[in-house]
Amino acid sequence: MRREIPMAITFIVGFVFLFAYFIPHPPFNEFENTFNDSFSIIAAFAIWLGALNLIKISLVKIFKKKSDVLHSSFIVISFLVIVFFGFYDGIRGLYADPVFSFRDQGTGFNWLYEYVYSSLSATMFALLAFFVASASYRAFRARNLEATILLIAGILVMLGRVPIGDLMTGWLPDAFQISNWANWIMNIPNTAGQRAIMIGIALGLVSTSLRIILGLERAYLGGD
Amino acid sequence: MTEESWILPNKKTALVVLILLCCFSYTAGQTSDDSLNIVKDSLLTPPPDVTPVMPKNVTAEDIPNDAGGSIRITWDLSPDDHVGGKVKEYRIYRSDQIDGDYEEVGASMMGQAGFTDNSAETGNQYFYKVAAINYQLFNGETVWQVMSETDPIGPMKSTAQWFNMDRLNVFIGIIILCGSIIYFILAAKGGKKFYIRKIAGIEEVENAVGRATEMGRSIYYIPGINDMDDVQTLASMTILGKVSEIAAQNDTRIDVPVSRSMVMVTAKEIVKESYSKVGRPDAHQEDQVRYLTDDQFGYAAAIDGLFIREKPATIFLMGAFFAESLIMAETGNSIGAIQIAGTAMPAQLPFFVAACDFTLIGEEMFAASAYLSREPKLLGSLKGQDVGKAIFILAILIGVILESFGVDVSRLFSVR
Amino acid sequence: MNIKEVIAVILIIAFFLCAYFLFPKPVEFSQTVSIILTILLALTLLVIGVMTFMGRYIERRVVFLFVGIALTLPFFMQFDLPVPISPEVQAAYDELEKLPEGSKVLAAFDYDPPSAPELQPMAVAFMKYAFQRGLKIIIMGLWPQGPQQADQAIQTAFEVIPELEDKIKYGRDYVNLGFQSGNEFVILRMGESFKAMFPTDIYNTPYDSIPILKNVKNYSNIDYCFNFSAGKPGTVEWVQGAVDRFNLKMSAGNTAVQAPMAYPYLQAGQLDGLMGGMAGGAEFEKLTEHYDKATVFIKSQSFAHAVVIVFIIIGNVAFFRGRRRKK
Numbered sequence: 031m032r033r034e035i036p037m038a039i040t041f042i043v044g045f046v047f048l049f050a051y052f053i054p055h056p057p058f059n060e061f062e063n064t065f066n067d068s069f070s071i072i073a074a075f076a077i078w079l080g081a082l083n084l085i086k087i088s089l090v091k092i093f094k095k096k097s098d099v100l101h102s103s104f105i106v107i108s109f110l111v112i113v114f115f116g117f118y119d120g121i122r123g124l125y126a127d128p129v130f131s132f133r134d135q136g137t138g139f140n141w142l143y144e145y146v147y148s149s150l151s152a153t154m155f156a157l158l159a160f161f162v163a164s165a166s167y168r169a170f171r172a173r174n175l176e177a178t179i180l181l182i183a184g185i186l187v188m189l190g191r192v193p194i195g196d197l198m199t200g201w202l203p204d205a206f207q208i209s210n211w212a213n214w215i216m217n218i219p220n221t222a223g224q225r226a227i228m229i230g231i232a233l234g235l236v237s238t239s240l241r242i243i244l245g246l247e248r249a250y251l252g253g254d
Numbered sequence: 255m256t257e258e259s260w261i262l263p264n265k266k267t268a269l270v271v272l273i274l275l276c277c278f279s280y281t282a283g284q285t286s287d288d289s290l291n292i293v294k295d296s297l298l299t300p301p302p303d304v305t306p307v308m309p310k311n312v313t314a315e316d317i318p319n320d321a322g323g324s325i326r327i328t329w330d331l332s333p334d335d336h337v338g339g340k341v342k343e344y345r346i347y348r349s350d351q352i353d354g355d356y357e358e359v360g361a362s363m364m365g366q367a368g369f370t371d372n373s374a375e376t377g378n379q380y381f382y383k384v385a386a387i388n389y390q391l392f393n394g395e396t397v398w399q400v401m402s403e404t405d406p407i408g409p410m411k412s413t414a415q416w417f418n419m420d421r422l423n424v425f426i427g428i429i430i431l432c433g434s435i436i437y438f439i440l441a442a443k444g445g446k447k448f449y450i451r452k453i454a455g456i457e458e459v460e461n462a463v464g465r466a467t468e469m470g471r472s473i474y475y476i477p478g479i480n481d482m483d484d485v486q487t488l489a490s491m492t493i494l495g496k497v498s499e500i501a502a503q504n505d506t507r508i509d510v511p512v513s514r515s516m517v518m519v520t521a522k523e524i525v526k527e528s529y530s531k532v533g534r535p536d537a538h539q540e541d542q543v544r545y546l547t548d549d550q551f552g553y554a555a556a557i558d559g560l561f562i563r564e565k566p567a568t569i570f571l572m573g574a575f576f577a578e579s580l581i582m583a584e585t586g587n588s589i590g591a592i593q594i595a596g597t598a599m600p601a602q603l604p605f606f607v608a609a610c611d612f613t614l615i616g617e618e619m620f621a622a623s624a625y626l627s628r629e630p631k632l633l634g635s636l637k638g639q640d641v642g643k644a645i646f647i648l649a650i651l652i653g654v655i656l657e658s659f660g661v662d663v664s665r666l667f668s669v670r
Numbered sequence: 671m672n673i674k675e676v677i678a679v680i681l682i683i684a685f686f687l688c689a690y691f692l693f694p695k696p697v698e699f700s701q702t703v704s705i706i707l708t709i710l711l712a713l714t715l716l717v718i719g720v721m722t723f724m725g726r727y728i729e730r731r732v733v734f735l736f737v738g739i740a741l742t743l744p745f746f747m748q749f750d751l752p753v754p755i756s757p758e759v760q761a762a763y764d765e766l767e768k769l770p771e772g773s774k775v776l777a778a779f780d781y782d783p784p785s786a787p788e789l790q791p792m793a794v795a796f797m798k799y800a801f802q803r804g805l806k807i808i809i810m811g812l813w814p815q816g817p818q819q820a821d822q823a824i825q826t827a828f829e830v831i832p833e834l835e836d837k838i839k840y841g842r843d844y845v846n847l848g849f850q851s852g853n854e855f856v857i858l859r860m861g862e863s864f865k866a867m868f869p870t871d872i873y874n875t876p877y878d879s880i881p882i883l884k885n886v887k888n889y890s891n892i893d894y895c896f897n898f899s900a901g902k903p904g905t906v907e908w909v910q911g912a913v914d915r916f917n918l919k920m921s922a923g924n925t926a927v928q929a930p931m932a933y934p935y936l937q938a939g940q941l942d943g944l945m946g947g948m949a950g951g952a953e954f955e956k957l958t959e960h961y962d963k964a965t966v967f968i969k970s971q972s973f974a975h976a977v978v979i980v981f982i983i984i985g986n987v988a989f990f991r992g993r994r995r996k997k
Contacts, residue, residue: 062855062858063855063858063859066852066855067852070851070852148783151782151783151784152783152784152786152787154784155784155785156787159737159741159974160733160734160737160738162978163733163734163737163974163977163978163981164730164733164734166978166981166982166985167730167733167978167981167982167984167985168730168985170982170985170986171985171986171989172986172989172990173989181982181986184982185979185982188975188978188979189975189976189979191926191946191947191949191975192751192949192968192971192972192975193751193752193753193754193952193968193969193972194751194972194973194975194976196752196754197751197752200752200754207754209754209756213756213757216929216930216933217933217937220930220933221930221933221934221937224930224931224933224934225934228934
């Protein structure tokens with residue numbers, strides 16, 4: 031019964047959702063919203079599972095002096111600092127006049143968000159610029175015909191999407207300007223490729239979803 | 255005898271001029287205030303001939319294929335509806351009785367010949383009037399307003415439909431696709447064998463795990479950053495089961511740092527079950543599957559740190575990824591790990607192809623469970639999916655040919 | 671961390687501290703210096719190319735260093751680059767131009783601080799343009815930080831054009847409804863009722879007492895939609911939910927990575943126009959004649975693209991040389 035009940039729930043809910051897409055009449059029009067609200071609520075409560083797991087593993091590493099003691103200490107300290115300021119500013123704001131939220135400007139939580147979290151997130155995102163360069167340096171090799179076409183298309187789009195391309199070819203007739211070639215590559219071959227991949231993915235999604243609904247795919251329940 | 259100034263002959267004259275100047279200034283000031291008031295007062299009364307001609311041919315109809323509660327009102331534009339004309343906007347009034355009190359339910363700007371009333375109650379009947387409005391503003395306030403409204407039309411009821419006819423094409427498509435999948439699953443159940451082509455990335459899974467075993471290093475499995483409601487994550491969990499079975503057989507540690515709590519719970523179950531299945535429950539450790547953070551770049555930073563410190567020999571990146579995909583893949587490449595990636599996010603595929611050794615593109619990741627298990631029913635579903643794809647390709651070809659010859663078939667394929 | 675890495679981190683921090691205190695005002699190189707630096711950079715890359723040809727391959731950290739220099743140097747240089755207008759950005763601009771004064775535009779801010787460097791300049795350009803044209807803006811977000819980014823864009827617009835701050839009034843000319851969780855389901859529910867999803871604005875003012883929202887029940891009362899998106903939920907969800915189901919007219923601004931995914935919808939006419947990445951932002955600034963951050967940043971991006979292309983060529987030189995040696 032451990033697996034049969036979840037499979038039965040999956041089957042019923044799967045088909046109800048499928049038919050609800052075609053039936054606008056109440057109550058079918060509300061199913062999607064109701065179930066997704068339920069999922070959001072469950073996921074919100076489930077965050078505590080993850081947070082407790084993280085703290086538990088970090089504390090075990092610290093106290094048993096396993097590897098990564100320094101990093102685990104940072105995790106625990108950062109967690110406690112953010113939680114402290116969240117509660118401190120939240121409670122302070124409730125009793126202040128006028129009432130303010132812990133997320134408002136001027137609170138410690140907001141300071142940490144703006145000057146620590148936002149900066150770190152932007153820094154990680156900025157790493158992409160360097161990684162794209164090193165990945166391109168390594169991957170764009172003219173090994174064969176297809177790779178050469180990819181290489182040339184990549185160079186044309188990279189030059190055509192920035193003003194340097196027009197600086198180099200702006201004096202040529204329209205048909206020979208790099209920006210027009212880049213636009214053509216983005217509008218025609220790129221769009222065709224994107225569409226093909228998206229159609230393939232959609233079909234794969236339907237097939238996988240049907241297998242899950244029919245109970246053929248049971249790995250997510252913890253085994254076959 | 256003193257010399258007289260040619261401007262002001264004497265003091266008396268100067269005084270008279272000064273008094274006259276003061277009177278003039280006072281009067282001018284008064285006059286300008288008065289004239290402002292006169293201007294404002296004159297705006298309160300609408301000037302003649304500003305009333306617009308009312309719109310004609312007002313119709314109301316229930317919006318089809320919905321859950322009720324919406325009625326569409328349309329009209330022909332007033333002849334005075336043009337730039338510089340007398341119509342500024344149209345207002346729509348509603349009542350539940352033809353001679354009852356009408357309340358305003360909305361407005362449309364000039365040039366717009368329709369309005370959707372979304373506040374109607376399903377099953378209630380309503381009457382509508384449309385008024386063409388002209389008004390004058392002064393400092394942001396309306397100083398006069400005129401309107402000409404139509405006779406009431408109705409009664410009109412909004413109703414809920416049991417089938418959305420706009421989605422009939424999708425319904426037929428689903429029937430064809432699901433029908434072919436189910437047909438081939440049943441055929442496989444009946445003993446029919448199906449061929450599946452080689453998928454390089456999945457073929458290499460055993461070799462990749464073997465490499466980690468030989469090097470005495472661990473395997474990292476990253477299931478993406480979406481939650482269990484994403485089919486990609488579900489597909490990733492299926493592959494995790496197979497990979498952890500092979501890792502358990504080879505006695506190689508597999509680590510699964512995750513980004514969502516529910517994925518952590520599911521992955522823990524799957525990994526534990528896999529170890530038990532191959533008879534190695536003792537080798538399983540609780541901290542193999544651990545939660546890091548929900549935050550996208552926090553997760554990427556943590557994964558990068560783990561890669562650089564732990565230096566795994568094999569990395570699997572399977573699931574839904576976003577901008578963090580290249581950060582993880584490049585870091586994995588920099589430590590010399592063999593990387594097998596799979597995702598159905600079209601924007602991230604190029605990054606994985608550039609940085610990883612093997613990439614499962616889109617539907618190949620969904621096919622992985624069938625490929626790895628070789629279970630006939632799952633292979634049958636792949637065959638059904640392929641037949642469905644063939645039908646759609648044919649439909650696209652026919653559509654392209656027809657459109658090229660000027661036959662408009664786009665409505666057949668549009669989705670509402 | 672080993673001792674070398676610790677020393678490297680200390681040196682980098684020391685470099686930036688020195689730069690911060692020695693150069694309190696932004697440094698600007700003259701045209702001559704800019705040209706000399708560009709030539710020096712090109713010569714260094716040429717030397718690296720020659721070294722690669724001679725069999726002395728560079729490591730990836732050298733690539734990182736040059737990309738860093740290519741991104742940073744243009745900020746100090748004084749030169750202009752021509753910005754060509756692509757058809758999709760022109761289409762987005764033309765659609766906005768068609769809107770009469772007083773039109774209600776729904777602006778969906780679906781991005782967060784990491785994507786702000788790419789999307790914030792186009793958001794600022796959009797807000798400046800919208801306020802000057804007298805469009806009424808209804809702001810909301812499907813990402814938690816989106817509405818805050820919108821507020822920042824408005825503040826920046828007011829700083830750049832101070833007259834706007836006196837002319838534009840919150841509640842009458844624009845409103846910020848804030849963030850609502852639920853992703854694409856928010857989009858679908860807004861098709862029935864905005865108020866159901868946003869009973870109050872970001873300052874807890876009830877929906878019905880906000881003047882700009884009078885008579886705005888759902889998409890049918892909106893004249894246009896503009897979406898700034900960095901991922902999911904974003905432009906694709908808005909097209910599938912709002913455009914397809916509720917006939918909403920829409921243009922979008924996306925990050926450069928997301929933009930290729932939006933092209934099929936642009937081609938199909940579901941999107942009127944598209945601004946892709948920094949280039950899209952720079953083109954929109956040129957069309958609206960308000961040159962700001964995107965126009966500055968695109969210079970940096972141009973240099974970086976050129977350096978990456980040079981390294982790709984160098985990489986191929988290394989590849990072919992390696993192949994020849996094997997033969």
